Amino acid sequence: MTVQTTDEIRAAIAALLRIGEPGDGLLRRLVDDIGPVATRAILTAVGRGETTADEAMAGLSSTGAEAATHGQMHDAIERWAVRAGDDDAADDGRDLENIARLGGRLVIPGDEEWPTLLEDLGPASPLGLWVRGAAGLNVVLSRTVAVVGARAASSYGTKCASDLAWDLAARGITVVSGGAFGIDAAAHRAAIAREAPTVAFMAGGVDRFYPAANAELFEQILATGAIVSETAPGMTPMRHRFLLRNRLIAASAQVSVIVEAGWRSGALNTARHALELSRQVAAFPGSVYSASSTGAHRLVREHEAELVTCSDDVIALMDDEAPALFDAAGDALTGSDADSSGERGSAARPDPLEGLDEREKICLNALTTSKPLDVGTIASRAGLTIADALNALTALDLAGVAERRDTGWMKLRTPHRTRG
Template identity: 45%
Template sequence: MRLRADSADPTPGQGSTASTDGGGADGALDDADDQDGAAGDPPSAFDRSDDALARACLTAVANAGDPVMGALLDEHGAAAVWEALAAGRPPSAPPGVRTAAYEQRAARWAERAARVDPDSLLAESAELGCRLLVPGDPGWPTQLDDLHLHRPYALWVRGAHDLRHACLRSVAVVGARAASAYGRHVAADLAWGLAQRSWTVVSGGAYGIDSAAHRGGLAAGAPSVAVLACGLDLVYPRGNENLFADIAARGALVSEHPRGAVPSRHGFLIRNRIIAALTPGAVVVEAGLRSGALNTARHAHELNRTVMAVPGPVTSALSAGCHRLIRDSGATCVTSADDVMEQVGRIGTDLAPAPGSALDPDTLDPESRRVLAEVPRRGGTGTAAVAAACGLDLDSALSRLGLLAAAGFVERGPSGWRTRDDRPARRPAPSGR
């Protein structure tokens, strides 16, 4: 299905092309909730690479998390939406969107699209060591689909770790930038304890609680995931340059913004929905009454994730937000990694089965059995090593390992993939008697 252009050319918006049109997205989309889950048929003329290229370009055109763009992608597919914008003929407004507000937004998109060079965007990103993830990729974290119309169009990722598998067992740890010594200590200690149990810490890479949590997880040998509010070619805050290098070496830096995108207040707030969506639960360590960490907690609550908060001194303004979450919002009070695991474990049983809950190995298909046979019981091995040993490409090996992890056969430890000690033993072969 081809997109129909508006009958009259919209009037281009005034001012900078970096205007925060996403800030008024919810106001323009009257019936956005009715669009959730609506799947439009993408045009048959476009293949998978066209979709990925279009989504990469759209990260440079539409503000992150814009539900109007999300509705267009659901209705028409990324390739057709990008083709229309690149041609200067924005698609018609999706159902439920006010025409006047949409025409201003669509004109800004078309203006920005005219300045995007798709080949340069991908080539320069690749030179930075960035890779692109789009919905449907083997490495795409499918829990982001819970964001519906606010789902990222694509993710730019830089780092050694596979994002999807890093987030299979993960916890968001967030809090104040101007954290106290108490808050930094608690965040680092929580992250270290979680990492010791092979849980990944997801945070925002900011000063204070975020940085302490990232460092605590890395110190225990686990990967860490930082979701940034700018392009991955920029280091913000500048003082965390070495920390970001460590995360890239042992985890993943993630952004829905293309290279060159500068951070903004709106970008930080909209970024928080990704932190909340990637994990089964979020811990707020320290937060004032107007802290951005409370925004993350709100997203987590709306996504039916577990919200946890660490108590602090009643005299500390930095803990007032945590106390309010516990008192008014039903957040669970946690003080240790064991407390956190107890909470996220209940909603993550499909990813971390209880002892004896894994399937019998004999029920696996031959390719999965070959992959399982290459995973050691002690130590760990990398995805590339498993792929080479089984004669599979990297994506196939990642997919098989993910399925084996979901079924309880394997887990990712500090040293790589390993089999779970609590999985059932293989049934003995018949004796023939």
């Protein structure tokens, strides 16, 4: 069995990022099945006319590759082969050399710098990321908020975005956005002014700044942050690439904040990706007469986004999602039950979480302390049936760690005494 080196894998991924389009689930499936080196070899052979898509499919079937069973794989191989036969895709070292000359790099899964949050995208997760900038992705994306919104932002919207990004940066939280005019640029600039790293996800190659009018901003981002793209160097931004780029923004952040967005704003696409990933979404309120806020208001009205007005509101949403709540819940029981030395007295209450089974703990983790959720939403979040969710919620209510409100169920910040 041939052992592939990291350099061979990196070169193959570099070629595949030029051959395929961002978020191509079929290409990801093939790579997961047979590896990037073999995938690149097959597509190059078909692209050069050395074999056919039919023969490639037969070869995949003979090895038992699961990807061969997909009904669209044959057509996909023919589609990828068109690019795979081009000189640019064949010379996989060219992109790596070009990015190196710019001081950048290709980050792939397995690298220390790889941001594991993006793996939540599953079949739509990127094969690799082209990166420029001083910041390491694994570091700056460890605690993040996405701040996105309208390109044609109002002065109100840009001030909200600037104030939010400034305050988040002051708290050590990385602001991520898309580098566009309006809300995106205001958020990036505020983080830079606070001398904090910020990350811009691009729809085109990282070697060509878009929009070009923001070139100075991008240069400033490089000094302490990072510019990231899934598309190969030299590739141009296109509408579908912007929409697919948005999934990276959503996946890289614990909370996505929509500051200002019209009815058909691309920022709503970012919110949709975040919701699909079960990430928190928040929105700033605007004037009821402002067309720039109709999309943000719709998210709030349909209970898809939390209404926020400052960084404290956003940080509360981040902390509300922290899985450490199980470990911290016992600490909330201290206070009147603890003696002056800080140790629990003999009358200290038992930890209400100790008696919960796994299903009930999962259900508790699906709740929030900021917004009541209906049983259907809770069941979906927890991966339970409606009946199991109801049983678990009843147990959580009896344990004093959750309670029913008028519009749904909420987790309690401070557990109540167990009902006897």
